[in-house]
Amino acid sequence: VINRFAGAGISVSEVNNQIEGNFIGTDLTGTLDRGNGSDGIFVANFTQPVGASNNTIGGATPAQRNLISANGNGTPGSPRNGITLDQAANTFIYGNYIGANASGAAALGNYQSGIGIYRGATTMVGGSAPGQGNLISGNLVNGIGAGDTVQSGGHQIRGNRIGTDAQGNATLGNGQHGISLVTVNYTIGGENPSDGNIIAGNGQAGIYIGGGTGNAIRGNAIFANGGLGIDLNGGGVDINDVDDLDTGANNGQNYPVIFNAISSSSTITVQAGMGGPPQTNFNVQFFTSPSCDASGFGQGQNVLGNIPVTTDAAGVALIDINLESPSLDGYFLTATATDSAGNSSEFSLCMPIQPDNTSWPNALPLTFSGPPETQTANVGQFLTRRGEVRWFKLAVQPGNTLLVDLRDLPADYDVALFKDISQAYRTLANDQDLAQLNAELAPPAFSNPFAVSNPFAVSNPFAVSNPFAVSNPFAVSNPFAVSNPFAVSNP
Structure with a gap:
């Protein structure tokens, strides 16, 4: 002693x-x-x-x-x-x-x-x-x-x-x-x-x-x-940047962005993306947790698996992997990325692990949290080229108000809100009546909206030219909850 x-x-x-x-x-x-x-x-x-x-x-x-x-x-x-x-x-x-x-x-x-x-x-x-x-x-x-x-x-x-x-x-x-x-x-x-x-x-x-x-x-x-589970530089979540050219702790390494986590009895199918300098190697590691951090990012209680990836000439790597796991419905999936020099990222946004759905299959479901009177959902952006579109889907109960608040985005971002009209579409007499619903085809997550031929598309009525000047501009009294598993086809 x-x-x-x-x-x-x-x-x-x-x-x-x-x-x-x-x-x-x-x-x-x-x-x-x-x-x-x-x-x-x-x-x-x-x-x-x-x-x-x-x-x-x-x-x-x-x-x-x-x-x-x-x-x-x-x-x-x-x-x-x-x-x-x-x-x-x-x-x-x-x-x-x-x-x-x-x-x-x-x-x-x-x-x-x-x-x-x-x-x-x-x-x-x-x-x-x-x-x-x-x-x-x-x-x-x-x-x-x-x-x-x-x-x-x-x-x-x-x-x-x-x-x-x-x-x-x-x-x-x-x-x-x-x-x-x-x-x-x-x-x-x-x-x-x-x-x-x-x-x-x-x-x-x-x-x-x-x-x-x-x-x-x-x-x-x-x-x-x-x-935070992992905090680079302090001050909260270190938001991803295009090409990941920033400096600081671990060079501000970008975290992955998870698009989907689909559970089955023995596997979790993960679709994700990684952005960084072109032709760069990373190791992406996935974690599960019974709850999501209050920030919406991480943490990572159980190691699920990892995969090596290399970004393409545009600095993007897309990931589609099946990871062995028992059913973890209701858990959350997060990820980190580590480059070849040993710089690890913070945790990614949480993605709920849930069974597959076929309603707007290429859109990311947003999960609300918080008290019933004021629920919130965080959105992570993963756009690296001009003209790309990212689709998200969420359910809003009739009589509620949806507020969209854009923060920390680069310049020249537009946003548009659309109703899911698949349920109403089935009641129409013919495809020509689709025009009355102001319908927009939901394209794949990484598509060019100018390449979608849809004569009935809404021309971005809620476009925002400067996201930093907008605070909660979109009040929608009833945007129709997403409840129909049938995706809208292109008329």
């Missing part, structure tokens, strides 16, 4: 040390705050570029586990971490409880972050083998914080539980982010199922990347966090 020192509980400045089997910052029972004034463990050597190396904290067995909690409250206004690595290399942190009590069932947080990583290289926090993952929960700021963009990389965060209790329940969230990076070349999770972290229950983002590039986020279970 190492507790109540004014400085760090353990300070390491040399090489090839093993720290295991200690209670650092607690009493003998591992349930009471007896914190050291500074870090629980401080690993650093400032006399050499990377002086403290090849040190291991913990191990894969319960006997090797360190309990590192309640440290860092010795200097008012300057809290410290459970573990701090500064100018250290080849550090291995395995199997510890950091910020929880000895049972892993209650918080006993360090006063800054569970782990702080600064200058250095090649840190392994957790691992893929049984017992190597850490429990990093209940800390007052972040679970893991890294904040130096001059790091040389090679850092991996794998197999940990961050924000949960020892059983994986989202009950011991860290006060801010599960993982906070302002740095480069971290790998969070990986390609194998045992690589993934569980990142849940944290007060703000599951993973926040405030700067730096090459931070790959793959194969993690991210859910029930207070902010």
Whole structure:
């Protein structure tokens, strides 16, 4: 038991040390705050570029586990971490409880972050083998914080539980982010199922990347966090841009856009799109969750599968894939994209997983949420070429009002509202009577409206020349709910 020192509980400045089997910052029972004034463990050597190396904290067995909690409250206004690595290399942190009590069932947080990583290289926090993952929960700021963009990389965060209790329940969230990076070349999770972290229950983002590039986020279970599941640059959802030429955290990597998620007894058929620079490779990963984040984007509780894609000469990749899964009707599908340099995106918009329908089959169904008196649905745009059309469908009950609010769109977008007239069409005497319904054929999702030959089409009566100047311009008293499975044919 190492507790109540004014400085760090353990300070390491040399090489090839093993720290295991200690209670650092607690009493003998591992349930009471007896914190050291500074870090629980401080690993650093400032006399050499990377002086403290090849040190291991913990191990894969319960006997090797360190309990590192309640440290860092010795200097008012300057809290410290459970573990701090500064100018250290080849550090291995395995199997510890950091910020929880000895049972892993209650918080006993360090006063800054569970782990702080600064200058250095090649840190392994957790691992893929049984017992190597850490429990990093209940800390007052972040679970893991890294904040130096001059790091040389090679850092991996794998197999940990961050924000949960020892059983994986989202009950011991860290006060801010599960993982906070302002740095480069971290790998969070990986390609194998045992690589993934569980990142849940944290007060703000599951993973926040405030700067730096090459931070790959793959194969993690991210859910029930207070902010976005993955947040690039802060400030909310980072909206996609054409050709993805922006900069910032992970170069503002575009997320995929999901068009449809059709369930059956054993598969989910996914139709999606990815936009970016021409002839660029991405790995698109899909996730399912029982609920959608309040933002409408993410999070991703269960990894469903992934697919490599390459954009065409116009910078677009279309995806049509069957993923093995039991029936998940009522769940939501989300996705992320990672480029070949390791830049991962935020989560995409949620798409409800539901059986197939044949009413306007190429239009995206919008799902409302919120209180009955004011329900909302978010729309994501995925248009990369002039003249493309994107169709959405939604049901509005008679007597209600539909308000369309355009925000954050590029210039020169038009919008039009149409009634689904398929039910009324069946009652007409002949096709010529279709004109009285002011009908418009619903073309495929990526079609050119000028190529559709329809003499009865409505000529965009609600066109908007400047979307930034419009706030809720479209009040429709009864736009007819979409309830008929028969699509309108082209007269």
